[in-house]
Amino acid sequence: MRRVRGRGRMAPLVAAALAGVGCTVALPAVLGAATEAVLAGGDARVPLSVLVALLAAAVAAAYALKVAEVACMSAETVRLRSRLIEHVLALGVPGERAFAPGDLASRVVTGASRAAGAAPVLVQLVAGLATSLGGVAALWLIDWRLVATVALAVPAGLAMMRIFVRHASGLVARYQELQGEISTRMLDALAGIRTVRGAGTWRREADRILAPLPELAVSGRDLWRAYGRIQGQGTLLVPLTGLAALAVAGQGVLAGRISPGQMLAVAGYAPMALGLLGQVSMLLGLARLRAGEQRIDEVLSVPVPERGRRPLPDGPGELRLRGVTVHGTDGPLLEAVDLAVPAGRSVAIVGRSGAGKTTLAMVAGGLLEPDAGRVLLDGVPLAEADPASLRRAVAYAFERPRLRGASVADAIGYGCGTPPRERIEGAAALAGADRFVRLLPGGYDTPLREAPMSGGEEQRLGLARAFVRPARLLVLDDATSSLDSVTEAQVAAALARAAAGRTRLVVAHRAGTAARADLVAWLDGGAVRAVGPHRELWRERAYRELFEPPAPASRPGGTGSARDEGAP
Numbered sequence: 001m002r003r004v005r006g007r008g009r010m011a012p013l014v015a016a017a018l019a020g021v022g023c024t025v026a027l028p029a030v031l032g033a034a035t036e037a038v039l040a041g042g043d044a045r046v047p048l049s050v051l052v053a054l055l056a057a058a059v060a061a062a063y064a065l066k067v068a069e070v071a072c073m074s075a076e077t078v079r080l081r082s083r084l085i086e087h088v089l090a091l092g093v094p095g096e097r098a099f100a101p102g103d104l105a106s107r108v109v110t111g112a113s114r115a116a117g118a119a120p121v122l123v124q125l126v127a128g129l130a131t132s133l134g135g136v137a138a139l140w141l142i143d144w145r146l147v148a149t150v151a152l153a154v155p156a157g158l159a160m161m162r163i164f165v166r167h168a169s170g171l172v173a174r175y176q177e178l179q180g181e182i183s184t185r186m187l188d189a190l191a192g193i194r195t196v197r198g199a200g201t202w203r204r205e206a207d208r209i210l211a212p213l214p215e216l217a218v219s220g221r222d223l224w225r226a227y228g229r230i231q232g233q234g235t236l237l238v239p240l241t242g243l244a245a246l247a248v249a250g251q252g253v254l255a256g257r258i259s260p261g262q263m264l265a266v267a268g269y270a271p272m273a274l275g276l277l278g279q280v281s282m283l284l285g286l287a288r289l290r291a292g293e294q295r296i297d298e299v300l301s302v303p304v305p306e307r308g309r310r311p312l313p314d315g316p317g318e319l320r321l322r323g324v325t326v327h328g329t330d331g332p333l334l335e336a337v338d339l340a341v342p343a344g345r346s347v348a349i350v351g352r353s354g355a356g357k358t359t360l361a362m363v364a365g366g367l368l369e370p371d372a373g374r375v376l377l378d379g380v381p382l383a384e385a386d387p388a389s390l391r392r393a394v395a396y397a398f399e400r401p402r403l404r405g406a407s408v409a410d411a412i413g414y415g416c417g418t419p420p421r422e423r424i425e426g427a428a429a430l431a432g433a434d435r436f437v438r439l440l441p442g443g444y445d446t447p448l449r450e451a452p453m454s455g456g457e458e459q460r461l462g463l464a465r466a467f468v469r470p471a472r473l474l475v476l477d478d479a480t481s482s483l484d485s486v487t488e489a490q491v492a493a494a495l496a497r498a499a500a501g502r503t504r505l506v507v508a509h510r511a512g513t514a515a516r517a518d519l520v521a522w523l524d525g526g527a528v529r530a531v532g533p534h535r536e537l538w539r540e541r542a543y544r545e546l547f548e549p550p551a552p553a554s555r556p557g558g559t560g561s562a563r564d565e566g567a568p
Helices: 007-039 045-091 093-098 101-115 118-142 144-151 154-191 193-199 202-209 213-255 260-273 280-300 357-364 387-393 408-412 421-430 434-438 455-467 485-498 511-516
Strands: 319-328 331-341 346-350 372-377 394-398 473-477 503-507 519-524 527-532
Touching: 007 045, 007 118, 007 260, 045 101, 045 118, 045 280, 101 154, 101 280, 118 144, 118 213, 118 260, 118 280, 144 213, 144 260, 154 202, 154 213, 154 280, 213 260, 319 357, 331 357, 331 372, 331 527, 346 357, 346 511, 357 473, 357 503, 387 394, 394 455, 408 421, 408 455, 421 434, 421 455, 434 455, 455 473, 485 511
Parallel strands: 346 503, 346 519, 394 473, 473 503
Antiparallel strands: 319 331, 319 372, 519 527
16 A cells, blocks of 8 residues: 555544544443443433543544545545656656546546545544454453454354455446547547548547446446455354354343443444444545556556756767667667758658657657767767757647647747747748737737637647757757648748758658758668658659559559659
8 A cells, every 4th residue: 555645634534533442432431321320310411521522522523533534535645646747747748648537637637536445434543443452352341252242253254345446446447448448439539529520430439438437337337247246245254253242241240240331231242342343434544545556557657758967068969879779568669760961951751651750759858868879069969968958959849739828829839838929920930820810909919828729730839839949959859731832832931041050951742852851861661771852862763652542553555654754
């Protein structure tokens, strides 16, 4: 079980639990004393007053315990969720690859709240054990035969508890996994909602999202069956043991060993001695706790890559990849890649789908550490570079940018401190976004939520976010794919003028983008097949086919040759 933290929050919880244990253990004895006083015909006002005060104290302790449990669980939930979120963000791209977004959301929301019950469950276990020991001690003081009678039920009760917790933990864990899978499918569907609606396949998509629902229902039913089974077993075991203890106590009364008041106390102490065995709801909480702990530990056990501490010295932005290899689930994504990007030059990365272009772009800027090999920026390995200086030196623009910030200006300056407005507007103009931003109701101060944008407009703001940084290396991962050819050419021309001296690594799918680069790195199957100017590589048919649609089948008498189509 995860180490419980927050002594300040634990103190009220422990104090309320101890008060409750004291009241519970004392209550049967006080009730027995009051009964004997009444039967003896004496003054019963004092024992009855003590009994009423004890009942009031027990109610107050139970209320304080619930309040302390809620406060402790709330604080611990916040701590666990904060730790999980910080850990996932620190993992970066490896964390995104290890866990689906919906699954992570389920772990953060459900798993953390379940695991946050560690302190209350621990206190309940200790309090239940203390109460049971108090009941056993009281029975021993009345008659040792009562303890022997109650002890006969303990082995069976412990075996029931162990089997239930082990079985229920697996069921709860599977239930939460299926919830996470449904969340993942839902997020995936929402990301492609336009495609779903456009294709008219929303019913099929709903069926896909809810496909795990039958198994989820089976897991839920199995859990409640197990709960009902142990509830029935406990309901049978504890009362039968209590009846056996009362029978022994009755014999003691007849033999003169036990008074009538003590026999009444036995009726309370016998179930109390076995109280821990009857706490089925606590056992279910323990099973949920174990499942939540397991799901949280699976995330926290993924090691965060060690961060370098070496500051990046000033440099022109020369990028070198030496023997870079990145492994995927189905084989290498990049294999022994050697690539040199001269300082201040632009290099386009081209290749078929799955060739490793995006992986190379992530490795080049330090978003993903290679499994083998090194990436150097101005001679400094990225793995040794200080993260803050690395982020200042490298700027990214992505195919599908996620805009963050309260306003459009905040979205452009995101992650760059508070850049002056002139710099933000200049970056937007460079990305071809200034015109449409000024047409918004509040211009650059328009709240981001109130600024509906097309995919191309979002992509331009993503470019502006990269351009606003005074970075020596720009990595553009298909960042102009949503722009029309004319706008892309205008942005490329403006970037070539304004970013003179910056090194640019551009993932390209269009021949025009590759042609505007100084050099082209051609990836094939995760390896570099060739590096050279676009015009020279264009002589190879395989290279041209990267940009050309499949040629139509030739017809008899046809003379069409696609060899020179699209040539620069």
